Amino acid sequence: MTESATITDLRRELEKAWLALDATQRHLTAHAEMNAALHCAEQVFHSPLHAKVTAALQGIDHALNRTKPAVPLNELSQQHSEAHCLWRTLLADLDRCQHGRHHGDACGPADDCNGTSAGNPHLRPGMVIGYGLRRDAIVMPDPDRKHDVNAWRLPDAPA
Template identity: 40%
Template sequence: MEEPYFTDPVITQLRDQLEAAQGALRTVGTYLEARDVAAATLAGHEQVRTSPLSTQVERAIADVGATLSATTPGEQQYGDHVARLLSRVMADIDRCKHGRHTADDCDGCPGGQSAGNPCLMTGQHIGYGMNREPLYVPLPADRYKPEAWRTWPGERHTRGDLTWGIDHTDPAAPPIAPKPQ
């Protein structure tokens, strides 16, 4: 069972309401403190005694603060959740219109084998990264490698132990969209 997850706008709205309540409690706390000082002054006491209501308001302010701290989504926690959601999208991106992965058996595709996503041709230029580098659809076998999305798959690429892109000596190499200029 998947854990419940509040969307960012819901969390933001709830946190805004808690912060507003905390501000109101601080105002009440300031008023009660001034009232306690005035009562001590009128009674001629040198020491100010805090009323039970002031103590309860202070506890409520602390509780709201603790709740706000506990509900602050950490970057890693939020990032992990987004990464899980995006990994689901990426896992499905090569499916044909019948829901089957590329090369899986599919009764709806010609020949009984899934042709994959007809909108994503290997080598197709699909956009740009943050640093203006072009993004391409990699070979199906390389789609789990982030580096492969940043280089045209019509050429062989190597970084450390990682190799991706087309092997022109392989007779079963898929057709690749021409490299854009």
């Protein structure tokens, strides 16, 4: 049996043990809460077994995290694409006003944008919102260039 097959088998067994211990922990918790309610206690006291089960669950979590299989680069690239990037979506929404409308979009007549959204009042185009690893400024781009990655960066700051 290869090493990766052995690790896969061990991970499967650890996952089964985790499920059993999780059910045990829930049972012990319910039992302790029932005893506390039965005796009108203000605090719930858990047994030493409950603490041991919790520690075992944490140990299994640690072992499972250490033996996670590496995701091949080609699979990773299939899972993450420019079109489905959550960060890109978040950045593209930074120009919205408090009513959820992009800069220049029509806002409701009752909104204080007076018909046309003025965008985010806290982040105006050209405003520095952070810095990159190489001291390049990250700025709020013009609304028409917000989907251009290069529009979010300014050249390096002087030394």
